[in-house]
Amino acid sequence: MIGNYPLHLIILVLLWGYIYTGWSLMGRLGMVSFGHGAFMGIGAYTVVMLWNHFGVSPWIGALAALALAAAVALMIGYPCFRWRIVGHYFALVTLALSEVTRLVITAMRDQTGGSLGATPNGALTEGATVALGALQFSSKWVWLAIVAAFWLFGLWVWRAVDRGMGRLALQAISEDEEASASVGIHVTRAKLRVTLVSALMTCTGGVLYAQYQLYVNPDTVSGIAISLQMVFGVIAGGMFVMLGPTVGAAFTLLLAEGLRLAFGNRYPALDTTIYGAMLVLFIIFMPKGILGAAASLLRRPRGSP
């Protein structure tokens, strides 16, 4: 039997692994988005707000969140791809999107509680461990099963994208947009499709995060900080291998928890300091990430340097 704490860590690794996998679908095909905090925030807040203010079950709320995330993804994605906004510019436009989401949530403080965050109304009655309609479970095992299922689903999506024709098209696009358009690839459509999948995955991640933690805060589910966290978690793990994002999630979480256990709360930001320094070193010396570097080490034929 595993204790609650390791179980909590496993749940978080799988949950973030799922979200990071969703982000990498775009990232590894040349679309580095700094805006995925927006989709996560939409997922988390739509569900909690509908539940708290209108008593709408999170099951329905999740559908509403997905619809909203899809609408936002199309609204930002279509013009970006149509008018060839790539590289730096794409990163900065999406960064603006994630800040807009955070600021809107903060500004609607009468409904959302502003930067103090919000807690979904409890639905678990005395003695009950499951409130299915409210998507609230007190047992961590139930959550483990849920996030594990989503994580596996994320890996399946990755594989499906990887094996489809769309991946080849997108890879061609990320190398040279004009040339791939000239051989008959519909650039905008190909990019929009993968963006939509990626945004919806991140949105469901936000829903799960809100229902698991039973607390949402604009600064921890949306905005530039969380968007950068996703990007860098993926870079640490490696975005070109299927398990890379999960390794990144595990690595960052275990680093934080390990240092917390070793030093207690004496040095509150030590983990991020080390993490930041390591990121810089990673990008300079190991741009493929931990798993990517390990994979190319294994693939190298014996005897060669």
Added chain:
Amino acid sequence: MEIFDVYLLEAVLNGLLLGGLLALLSLGLNLIFGVIDVVWICYAELIMCGMYAVYYLHVQYHWPLAAAMPAAVLLVAALGVILHQFVIRPVLAAEPINQLLVTGGVLFFLQAAATLAFGVDFKNLGVSLPAVRLGEMSFSAARLIAFGAALTGVVCLYVFLNKTYLGTAIRAISQDRAIMPLMGVSPGRVFTITSALGGALAGVGACLLVLQYDVHPAIGLSFGPITFLICVLGGLGSMTGGLIAAFVFAQFISVGGFFFAIEWGYVIAFAFFIAMMFVRPQGFFKR
């Protein structure tokens, strides 16, 4: 004059003052992008370092502000050079997005290191400047000083770039990086000088901000994004575009904040940015 109009006018004028400050903040970032072709995502964190430097030199070590501020400017300039030599230079040949990401790593590092070293509490310089009254309107003197200093900085940079040999070399290298080594200009040296200059501008920004705002480790996140967006809106690398964009943004924030709440001012400004990206992705002025 109607009382309503007085407050609106005050909001517009305050927006103008804010615009000056934002213009100065975006200037260094723009210079670095124009010359080295790299966006320092951690630019606002360099400013934070400068703010802490002024705070500690003035409050802890009792230096007069007239000494603490130049020292902070020099320190941030040195940080800029260190950043360029040890972080940017190794990835100059890599994919452009890696250069963006590597400075993002520096952002995390600086922010966390500041938390570790200085704690999360807000630190106030303890210098309170009087409000300046103009008819029924009042303006903070710190903002007026910031506006004046920002304009001076813009003019100085303009003169430096256009009237000196070094400035000409910097402009030349931003126009054609391949040909300049053949003309006897060493790109490495120009890059180092530009990084120092960009850092120094961040330092000046820090001195002006520390008069108005409390320092805390996450302060970079509150005005970092807006600084990049101004540069992009103006056209990355275009100084004139950056200036205009700064004033446009500041008006949205100030007047939008006047009609609704301050966050809505930012929301409107950011939404305007996104819309403009679709209309004119290259910014107001293409380099």
